[in-house]
Each structure stands twice: as C-alpha cells, then as structure tokens.
Amino acid sequence: MLTPELLPRLQQLLTDADLDGWLLYDFRGTNAIAAGLLGFGGLCSRRVFAFIPRTGLPVGIQHAIEPGPWKQWPKGWPLRVYSGWRALESELATLVQGKRVAMEYSPGDAIPYLDRIPAGVLEMVRASGATVVSSAELVSQVYATWTPAQLASHQRAAEHIARVARDTIAHAGACVAAGTPAAEHELQQRILEAFERAGLLTDHGPDVAASENAANPHYVPSASRPRLVQQGDVLLVDLWAKEPNGIYADQTWMASLGTPATRVVTVWEAVRDARDAALTLLRDRIAAGEIVRGGEADDAARAVITARGFGNDFWHRTGHSIDARELHGSGPQIDNLESRDDRVLIPGVGFSIEPGVYLTGEFGVRSEVNAYVGDDALIITPGEIQQELWVV
Structure with missing residues (x-):
C-alpha cells in the first residue's frame, strides 16, 4: 500500500x-x-x-x-x-x-x-x-514483489500443501486397493479439511481430476456429478493455499492408479522436461546476473513439448504471477502464448511454472511448481519437486 x-x-x-x-x-x-x-x-x-x-x-x-x-x-x-x-x-x-x-x-x-x-x-x-x-x-x-517475511510464509505453505498432495494421492491408491474407490469430490473435501486443520486459506478449489477430466485445465469436481478415481486412471491434483495474510503456494501433482500406459509416461516426461527447461533457463540467467523475461521461459517450456509432438495440446501459458494480493497476480507472467509479457523478472517477484498437455477425451498432465527471483538465485518451491509419475 x-x-x-x-x-x-x-x-x-x-x-x-x-x-x-x-x-x-x-x-x-x-x-x-x-x-x-x-x-x-x-x-x-x-x-x-x-x-x-x-x-x-x-x-x-x-x-x-x-x-x-x-x-x-x-x-x-x-x-x-x-x-x-x-x-x-x-x-x-x-x-x-x-x-x-x-x-x-x-x-x-x-x-x-x-x-x-x-x-x-x-x-x-x-x-x-x-x-x-x-x-x-x-x-x-x-x-508485485514479496517481502522476506512473505517469502518465508510462502515457503511454509508450499511444504505443507506438498504433504497434503502426497497424502491425497496415497489415500486414493489405498481406497482403490481396498475395493472402495473415492470420488474426485471426496478427495477434494479431504484436501480442504487438511487445509483447515493447518490453518491455511484458499479462495476456491482444489482441483482433483481423473483421466478424461484432467484434460480440462479448469475442471471442477462436483458431488452432483461424481466420478470415482479407479484402477487405471491418471490422477491430477492441483491445490493452492496460503497462511493468513501470506503468499499463495500453488502446485500440481500427477499419479497413475496402477501401472501407467506407455503413452501416459511419454506425456508425463514431456511435461516434466518442459518444466525443467523453463526452470533451468531462469536459474542460469539469474545466477549469471543476466536479464530474463517470463516469455523466454514460456518459449523454453513450449519448445520441449512441441519437439515431443504435443505442441498443439499445450493450450495455456507456462505460468502466472503470484503477488501479495492474488493467486493470479499482476506481476510478470510466464507467457508468450496468451499474451506478450516482456517484463523483466526482477528480484522479489514470484510465479508458477506449470506446463501441461491435454488430450481431450483421454487424459491431461500438468506439473506445477512455484519460483521466486532472489538477488542472485532462483528459489523453487516446494523444496522437493516431482520427478517421476507416482504409481499408487
């Protein structure tokens, strides 16, 4: 203010x-x-x-x-x-x-x-x-810039929601193994209850989407149209939360209920490698003290997915600003697709990195982490990011 x-x-x-x-x-x-x-x-x-x-x-x-x-x-x-x-x-x-x-x-x-x-x-x-x-x-x-206290708040929230995501995916697998599969909206409610116990706040969501529903980036599960998460499904869990007066953490995690099909693994690896290409570009340029713009990171991620044959199925920007007031903030976007954001990524700004591939009627895959530009380094949250498709 x-x-x-x-x-x-x-x-x-x-x-x-x-x-x-x-x-x-x-x-x-x-x-x-x-x-x-x-x-x-x-x-x-x-x-x-x-x-x-x-x-x-x-x-x-x-x-x-x-x-x-x-x-x-x-x-x-x-x-x-x-x-x-x-x-x-x-x-x-x-x-x-x-x-x-x-x-x-x-x-x-x-x-x-x-x-x-x-x-x-x-x-x-x-x-x-x-x-x-x-x-x-x-x-x-x-x-759009964060204070040191806001960064610390974001990091705490990030580690907590990562634990909630892992717990949710493990629970979905346990329910399938027990012969009592949970519905998407039931897993969503489990996440919200975990947030409440931890004192974390969210404005809507989260998104829990199985297979064909995961191909809709803005899918919302509902008790009025329940969809069980069953053996053979691809499971996408997108969740975001913050401490009171803190900065949002926003992550997406992926799993397979049982051994995944080769096509699922191929898409997962394309998305993961695109995420890492964007992070590597940012990390290297920031460490070298060089100017870097969000659109360049978007281009780096998009090039990987296009080279793997899924360029037409990556419909959205690679990432959005996260500022002190909004999850989808007004700072630099990681975007050279939906908009032409040529703002420099300056120390103090934060954003998501979340490439995705969406195969309508089949499944969708997205991997999302957050990043913050420090004075001479890129800080990525959570501390341990997903490297392999989880099989439960």
Missing part, C-alpha cells in the same frame, strides 16, 4: 524511469492495482484519481459523495474534492498537464493483467495534456 514510508522509494523509481509521476485511476473496481496501492476496500462507485509525483506529495481526487475509500490516505497529503465532471477534468489537468505519466495501460492489450484503464479515460488524460506510458515496470517493482 502507498504510505509515506514507501514514497521515497517510489519517487526514486519514477526518477530512474524519467517519469513525472504515476497516475492511479479506479472506478467500481476496474483497476485492482490502484485499489490495492491506495488501500481501498469495498466498492468505489465514483471515479477517483491519485497522482504520485516524482517530487513532492501525492495528490488524491475524491468524489464529494464518497470519502469512505480514502480512510487510509495519509492526513498530510492533499485530497481534492469534486462533484461534477467539469471540476474533475479541471483538477486532473492541473496535475498532469505537460507531464509524462505512467498508468495501468498496455499498448495493444499485450499484457491483459496490466491493462486496467478504459480507453475513454486514456483519452481524457491525454486531452489534459499528459503523455501516458505503461506502468508495467512500476507494477512489478512496487505492487
């Missing part, structure tokens, strides 16, 4: 980027980045702006009817009030006219997670005499 303590660092970043300021905008939750930085809670039903200048104090523009969202705005910082559109546009012009300002804007919608400003608002800001550029790098540096 934007605070007097954060302001000097942010203003130095603006100076380094040759920006006159960062212009935040929100209306009815259209810009979660702005709302998060301003500490807004609940619905913001009127347009708001906040201008963070390279020097001097930030200035907010608040609607007269709605002071509530500004409760955490520091008392010594100016807060201008408007009610009509003429006053709003006039106040805005006095702040940004002739200035080069950053906004949550991505040219050509290249990075959808960043592209939060409506076209009409961009037109209004430009008509006020401002030059608008993307806030992409500022978002990475200020909004």
Whole structure:
C-alpha cells in the first residue's frame, strides 16, 4: 500500500524511469492495482484519481459523495474534492498537464493483467495534456514483489500443501486397493479439511481430476456429478493455499492408479522436461546476473513439448504471477502464448511454472511448481519437486 514510508522509494523509481509521476485511476473496481496501492476496500462507485509525483506529495481526487475509500490516505497529503465532471477534468489537468505519466495501460492489450484503464479515460488524460506510458515496470517493482517475511510464509505453505498432495494421492491408491474407490469430490473435501486443520486459506478449489477430466485445465469436481478415481486412471491434483495474510503456494501433482500406459509416461516426461527447461533457463540467467523475461521461459517450456509432438495440446501459458494480493497476480507472467509479457523478472517477484498437455477425451498432465527471483538465485518451491509419475 502507498504510505509515506514507501514514497521515497517510489519517487526514486519514477526518477530512474524519467517519469513525472504515476497516475492511479479506479472506478467500481476496474483497476485492482490502484485499489490495492491506495488501500481501498469495498466498492468505489465514483471515479477517483491519485497522482504520485516524482517530487513532492501525492495528490488524491475524491468524489464529494464518497470519502469512505480514502480512510487510509495519509492526513498530510492533499485530497481534492469534486462533484461534477467539469471540476474533475479541471483538477486532473492541473496535475498532469505537460507531464509524462505512467498508468495501468498496455499498448495493444499485450499484457491483459496490466491493462486496467478504459480507453475513454486514456483519452481524457491525454486531452489534459499528459503523455501516458505503461506502468508495467512500476507494477512489478512496487505492487508485485514479496517481502522476506512473505517469502518465508510462502515457503511454509508450499511444504505443507506438498504433504497434503502426497497424502491425497496415497489415500486414493489405498481406497482403490481396498475395493472402495473415492470420488474426485471426496478427495477434494479431504484436501480442504487438511487445509483447515493447518490453518491455511484458499479462495476456491482444489482441483482433483481423473483421466478424461484432467484434460480440462479448469475442471471442477462436483458431488452432483461424481466420478470415482479407479484402477487405471491418471490422477491430477492441483491445490493452492496460503497462511493468513501470506503468499499463495500453488502446485500440481500427477499419479497413475496402477501401472501407467506407455503413452501416459511419454506425456508425463514431456511435461516434466518442459518444466525443467523453463526452470533451468531462469536459474542460469539469474545466477549469471543476466536479464530474463517470463516469455523466454514460456518459449523454453513450449519448445520441449512441441519437439515431443504435443505442441498443439499445450493450450495455456507456462505460468502466472503470484503477488501479495492474488493467486493470479499482476506481476510478470510466464507467457508468450496468451499474451506478450516482456517484463523483466526482477528480484522479489514470484510465479508458477506449470506446463501441461491435454488430450481431450483421454487424459491431461500438468506439473506445477512455484519460483521466486532472489538477488542472485532462483528459489523453487516446494523444496522437493516431482520427478517421476507416482504409481499408487
């Protein structure tokens, strides 16, 4: 959140980027980045702006009817009030006219997670005499990075959910061996109960999917359409959770109920090797102090799966940002398929690495770990990642 303590660092970043300021905008939750930085809670039903200048104090523009969202705005910082559109546009012009300002804007919608400003608002800001550029790098540096305490929280959650995943898969195998196979939704509930006992939180899920259902990356098990996990199935377990006020850990684990078919092993090895290709690229470039971008890691993973003959069955990006506020965060994505994310992976950002192959009507395979960029090394969670397809 934007605070007097954060302001000097942010203003130095603006100076380094040759920006006159960062212009935040929100209306009815259209810009979660702005709302998060301003500490807004609940619905913001009127347009708001906040201008963070390279020097001097930030200035907010608040609607007269709605002071509530500004409760955490520091008392010594100016807060201008408007009610009509003429006053709003006039106040805005006095702040940004002739200035080069950053906004949550991505040219050509290249990075959808960043592209939060409506076209009409961009037109209004430009008509006020401002030059608008993307806030992409500022978002990475200020909004998406983790603190050391958040990294430690993530690592604890990661080790715990890895244990839960292993327990769930072992339980599925034991149920089959006993002749009483469990349904997907029953295994899902077992995971949720384990999270509750551990004091971990999740917003939805997890995903437990057998064979043909695992070929749907966004499958959701349900008691209304129970599917037993039986001998011969491929089992995908995707689970995510965090400590209260912590950073999410997000993992996917794979198993076979009984000896897997050769085709299953072939796909598993392609996915595992793609995951490791992305991690190796990142690890080597970061250790060497070289610039690396999420799209490059996506390309590395995709090249492996394509070379193995499954390129058309890898439908999604290799990974998503994980930030302090969201599981699917606003920092750099590991993506050169769905979007063109060319942001640098800077120290402090975290993300998933999760290539997958989805053979509709047969089975799907995904292997997911998380990674964090340290000052000179890539930190991967959990500490022990899956190397072989589990057979239970």
